[in-house]
Amino acid sequence: MFEIAELGYSVSKADYLEKVPDLRTQLLTIQQQLNRFNFSVIILISGVDGGGKGEVINLLNEWLDPRIMRTNAYDSPSDEELERPKFWRFWRTMPAKGTIGIYVGSWYSEPIAQRVHNDTEDTDLQRQLTQIKQLEQELADDGTLIIKCWLHLKKDQQKKRLKQLEKNPETSWQVTERDKKHLKMYDDFAKVAETVLKETSSAQNPWRIIDGSNIRYSSLTVGQHVLDKIKAHMQMHELQQSIPAPSQSPEIIHGNQLRILDSLDLSLELDKKEYTEQLNFYQGKLNKLARQAHQKKVSSVLVFEGWDAGGKGGAIRRLTRALDARNYQVIPIASPTDEEREQHYLWRFWRHMPRAGRITIYDRSWYGRVLVERVEGFATEQEWTRAYSEISNFEEALTNSGIVLLKFWLHIDPDEQLSRFKEREQISYKQHKITEEDYRNRDKWAEYSLAVNDMVAHTSSQTTPWVLVEANNKRYARIKVLKTYCAALEKALG
């Protein structure tokens, strides 16, 4: 597939100088329009060593307006990055909507390098590529334009380029021992790269392979390609605005999952004595387990969802009481800030991923997408139906990185909810918890029930099961939460 980039394209200096001003004007013009559009642009510049990645990136930095663009270089990850799931470092630097991120080294670098050096097998590579495709798909679904450029050189050209660079005292620094080693591995590299490029070229996110033998040619080509892609993406966006969204619903299987929640035995309860005993027992146990987990750098992510007044706060407090305040963080999910709004909806959850051995507790979570956002119409049907797989991929990324992930649904019935609302209104320091909105939401109990059932049906897997908590009795619920977390930690700690 690299043949098309081996025809020795080049652009003369005169030609180049003639073409640059116009290209630059167009790039700047289109860039100024970007902030009117609700999408971000990711430009990946990859390719063989000596293919001129650095030069091309420097030129892009010169041609484009740095005010809406950032260059992100991903070399060796920091310890804060190493302590989190692999893609965290990319999420944390994701460009906001209306802006451009140039990625030097990206989610492709490590998989390619590992395979070339035989640190991984083909099956590992395939798995990594699947994750990459999922990531790119999710970003594209969110409107992100991903422009992927591969700068290619033939073997002899690479050799020549590296020699040239080395000979010149001004550029010799660019040639590292690693490059020379890579040169010897050219054939292996080309083979792996070909697989990767083929596998990850989709209609939506295709690779553009560019002859890197002439910097003027490759710079102009990348610049023109970026321009064309952004233009086309804008047109598509405008077109989509004018066409109503497809009215038919993507296939969501409701139905007998309804029984999932209905099958819960809400009469389960604990009396005060049992509760106190078990509370002491499990808090003591959790305390020990959490300390071990901290030492062994096993992180946890705990998600609390449930009906209003379902007892999330109380359950969280019984749990945190057993923990060292230095090691956990409770993240209440309210409406997003404007920085969060300018990103993919999962971004604001990625940003709170715990460091190694720590615990993040989400009081409400990414499931808002398929619950409140679905029921209240804040997300389109396309968006919330797509979210099931986005969430599954996200959670898989967490569990793959060794995070203990637990998702609790605190389930009560409408009568219990009503009596808790009334009760809260009596207790002064709980009054703030009850608003008009809480009563309004009760009218939508059936719609929320459907959404919850769909959620559980679509996002409960072997590795990321939902823990459905019978919560009409607070004592029972709290103990179940504690017990479940203890068991999960015990399992993770072996």
Add this chain to the structure above:
Amino acid sequence: MFEIAELGYSVSKADYLEKVPDLRTQLLTIQQQLNRFNFSVIILISGVDGGGKGEVINLLNEWLDPRIMRTNAYDSPSDEELERPKFWRFWRTMPAKGTIGIYVGSWYSEPIAQRVHNDTEDTDLQRQLTQIKQLEQELADDGTLIIKCWLHLKKDQQKKRLKQLEKNPETSWQVTERDKKHLKMYDDFAKVAETVLKETSSAQNPWRIIDGSNIRYSSLTVGQHVLDKIKAHMQMHELQQSIPAPSQSPEIIHGNQLRILDSLDLSLELDKKEYTEQLNFYQGKLNKLARQAHQKKVSSVLVFEGWDAGGKGGAIRRLTRALDARNYQVIPIASPTDEEREQHYLWRFWRHMPRAGRITIYDRSWYGRVLVERVEGFATEQEWTRAYSEISNFEEALTNSGIVLLKFWLHIDPDEQLSRFKEREQISYKQHKITEEDYRNRDKWAEYSLAVNDMVAHTSSQTTPWVLVEANNKRYARIKVLKTYCAALEKALG
């Protein structure tokens, strides 16, 4: 000074249980009012080992609403933190306005520990305390309420407490080798702590020393103290709203500094040939120096300020062309995001501090406070006059950590500006740079001149001098910028 906390205060269990609900109600009530107020709350919980810090913090976490509170634990810094100025880790986790941050371990931990272990001298400690006082003063000036609690134990009590903890298998983990070592150093510790507490207790940010021998007593006392302080702070805030700000201006010495800018020789220029030669020379030189700096982990922070159309962008591009795009970041400063608006005005600059060996280029900067915010009235006179010392302290923190800091003022005269505006209007890809506002700002040339002169007079020091760049001739200006940065790097690299 610890005597007052050695009287053996204690609260019976019955008393405690009676008092908690009311305290909790009041804490929750006041907390709900917090988001109406434009200030943040920092609660520092420090003290002797075994003084019950963990218990108190856990209780605060239980009593307060986690939705507007975070507990930040500062144990060993991560590599990302080590690569930046010391206070960066505190700035990155600063609570937003209307929220509470509980600090476990804080800017006090390291200075105290270092002095106790004789890793530092008294003079080092004094220097550190000065920095702490400056930080707290700046936060307080911004409205932040800092509540500092010190949990004290007598020597024999500490011994007893550690023994108790150790004997109980449930709590023995809390007693580390470090604690036992600390016990032996009780007297040294108490002596250093006393100095620190005395030095850093101000009317605005006093320490509250609390007997830690009875957890019920200390928890109630901390809780009550937090409540009282927040209440008082709210009252003060409301009072200040109703009283007009003092009309007399803090003392700002204008005057003959005006000559600073006027003395610049704006006729300085370079012809095209000289320029091209020197550009090549200094870009080559900078390229080498920047690589060395990257290897030696010497970071740079470059600030570009100047008149509109003064040539900041062009100068930055000539500079970045010599750099590896992976190692620098251009941060354009526009209006703050809402997350930034909820913080001290320096926060948004702290967040972009470069990692070791990298370069952050600020295209406009924290000087906006004393320039545009002053002239346009976005900052009160109190705020912008205070900013001179805030900025000096901030920059000192950067240079103290080894960062190469350069501040460029690109100076042109009004005629040159006008002709550049006209020129920009002719060039299609530069048209977006010219707005009505640019012309309006010209009418305020005299006011801006005064502001610039004051800025230079107040914030130019031996270690953080302003580089005034004669920029009527773009070529001359660009070379001066390049040359200056080269010289600064050469000096830093020895």
